[in-house]
Amino acid sequence: MRNFRLDDESGQQEALFSWAAYNTGRMPELEYMHHVPNGGKRDAATAIALKRQGVKAGVPDICLPAPRGIYHGLYIELKAGRNTTTAKQRSWLDYLRQQGYFTAVCYGWQTAAELVERYLLHTGQLGEPGQTLGKA
Incomplete structure (x- = not known):
């Protein structure tokens, strides 16, 4: 894996997806794991256009x-440093959990991996959905 700037979420995500690419042979489903690019800083015109196109705040x-097992899929909110979830992120995670998805907030790419x-x-070893994992 190449070196990533791990002090922000984008670097953590790059590291996670590099790990996923390396492990696709062992876990072929990783080919379909994807990032939902709803966050980030954008100029006002781009933000307005994306909102009209269906981008929604808080999506994991x-x-x-x-x-x-009993889960339809997995959603992860990936965090770095001292970042915490927003009310909209918590709302999305709660909704998705109610719909039968396993959800978690993971601090760091290793925890997410x-x-x-x-x-x-090892689905039987998941524990309860909705956990916060890896927070110091």
């Missing part, structure tokens, strides 16, 4: 559309 960062691996290979 990462989606893995692979059912396991461990969760993805548990979800795909």
Whole structure:
């Protein structure tokens, strides 16, 4: 894996998706894991256009559309440093959990990778959905 700037969420996501690419042979479903680019700073015109196109605040960062056990798929809100979830992010995570998805807030790409691996290979060891994992 290449070096990533791990002090922000974008670097954490790059590291996670690099890990996923490396592990696709072992877990083929990782090919379909994707980032939902709803966050980030944009100029006003772009933000307005994206909102008209369906971008919604609070949608979790990462989606893995692979059912396991009783879950329809996995959604992860990836955090770095001292960032915390917003009210809209918590609302989305609660809604998705109610709809049968496994959801979690993960601090750091390693924590997210461990969760993805548990979800795909050891579903019985997941614990309860809606956890916050890896926060110091």
